[in-house]
Amino acid sequence: MKKLLLALSVSAAALASTAANAADYVIDTQGAHASINFKVKHLGYSWLTGRFNDFSGKFSWDAEKPEASAIEVTIKTESVDTNHAERNKHLRSKDFLTVDQYPTSTFKSTGYKVTGKGTGELTGEFTLHGVTKTITFPVTQIGEGKDPWGGYRAGFSGTTSINLGDYGMDGYLGNLPVELELNVEGLRQ
Numbered sequence: 001m002k003k004l005l006l007a008l009s010v011s012a013a014a015l016a017s018t019a020a021n022a023a024d025y026v027i028d029t030q031g032a033h034a035s036i037n038f039k040v041k042h043l044g045y046s047w048l049t050g051r052f053n054d055f056s057g058k059f060s061w062d063a064e065k066p067e068a069s070a071i072e073v074t075i076k077t078e079s080v081d082t083n084h085a086e087r088n089k090h091l092r093s094k095d096f097l098t099v100d101q102y103p104t105s106t107f108k109s110t111g112y113k114v115t116g117k118g119t120g121e122l123t124g125e126f127t128l129h130g131v132t133k134t135i136t137f138p139v140t141q142i143g144e145g146k147d148p149w150g151g152y153r154a155g156f157s158g159t160t161s162i163n164l165g166d167y168g169m170d171g172y173l174g175n176l177p178v179e180l181e182l183n184v185e186g187l188r189q
Helices: 002-009 085-092
Strands: 023-027 035-042 046-052 055-061 070-076 104-116 119-128 131-146 152-163 177-188
Touching: 023 152, 055 177, 104 131, 119 152, 131 177
Parallel strands: none
Antiparallel strands: 023 055, 023 177, 035 046, 035 177, 055 070, 070 104, 104 119, 119 131, 131 152, 152 177
């Protein structure tokens, strides 16, 4: 779940924009300008949606060499939030995230491939529930430019799908796909 979150989160690597040199960005979680969301079908009748409220990350990218871009995201699994206290407690339990044993989930990119103007495929190592898998997902640059406070920002979005069973969560939802969505706004350092 968080993986995407993470991975996606910084799809920033993909950017094909107007900066001349590589730059380092911190994901703006302080201003709540980033999110890691997920959704899974509930009994096949509707969507159960949620998010991870506590995560951090950074990315670097160079519009002239986007393939050299990189991102790292860390999610605190205990911050899972579906707007339902009992469900959140269950998701934190050994049936799913086992947050006492696996307090974080991470994504670290290993490559980026340009697929078009402002789009690409981000590949990296996603660790969830103590299991690391290589994932790839499409990313899109939302925009970039100066902010009203004299800073420079860049924003990206990406979505992918994982199966909980691939990450050692083999319970009754193990074969259901979980869609992960990452929306990131980074502040250039």
